[in-house]
Amino acid sequence: MNTSANTIFISGGSAGIGLAIAKLLSAQGNKVIINGRNQQRLDKALQQLTNAVAIQGDLSIENDRIRIATTLKQDHPDLNILINNAGEAFPYSPGQTANDYEYAAREINTNYTAIIHFTQLLLPALKQKPQSALVNVTSILSMIPSSGLPTYAASKAALHFYTQSLRQSLSDTNVRVFELMPPLVNTDFSAPIGGENGIPPQEVAADLLVALASDQFDIPVGQTKAVYALFQEASAKLKN
Template structure:
């Protein structure tokens, strides 16, 4: 897919991976619309971008998703790229001392259900574009769940499965569906689980841009590449 001349919406675009992706696309001359909950952070991010705007709102809330989708449809009818990057994560263990149900409910809502809903709201305009894309940001833990983020791992595994099936559903159209699979990344979001030891978010953004240029729909990054190759080899043997 071309990486210039697009109109791109990036959820969670005020910091971390989302902001780095916004910087990359902005530098290439795309129109970028970032989203987040905190207006101050959005304004700060906007100062680092060219040809960019923001829509403040909490995509974990159904009415907010509907409002934001309506704004995109009405004010940005040329939108042809949706990057579902916003996420929620809780670090804890399944030893009975934490409220796994409440944590999982928040993570599944933000990391899975809200993405399905926002995508569904925008599919009518994305699917008719000559060239369009949806990028869902999953994680290395979708392939190898980690005990420190048990229900986050589960939510990302669910999103990974949905992404693969969405790709198949639109395989014969101009809508491309990408899965971006970063490992641990050094962002504020991952600080509680040792994010300082992770790769820089720019590396994730670089891989996404390269993969989109080459129409490589699965985008494993860093350590995820080895796991992804292992899983693909297993799938190949099972299907042979």
């Protein structure tokens, strides 16, 4: 699909992977709308972008999702690409804390069910565009479990399978469905789990741009490529 002259909404766009994607797509001649919870961080991010605006809000909260979706449809009717990037993660060992349920509930809400709802709110408008796309950001942990991020991995696995099903369901529409699968990335978000050992967020953004241009719907990045290849090989053997 075209990688310029789009109007693109990026959740979690004030820092990390989201901001790196925003910078690259903005530089490609797209109108970029970034979202985040903190207005000061959004304002700081906007100083690094051209042709960009921000909508503050917490997409894990239903009323905020509805408000943001309404604003997008009213103020940015040309929106044709939705990038669901915002996420939440809690490092812990299951069964070793009193917070397993609380952590799981928040991660499943932010990383999975809230994305389904927000997509549902905007999908009718995306279907009306001659060319549109939906990008869900999952993780290498959508394919392998993690004892240190157990319910984060589970939430990303849920989003992975939902994204695959949504792609099949929308195959006869103008909406292309992409899945971006980064490994550990060096961002503030991943700092508590050793993010300094991860790849730069700019690498994730660059791979996304290439995939959009070539309609490569599954986008494993960095170390995820090896894991993804193993899963593809196993899937092919099962089909045979």
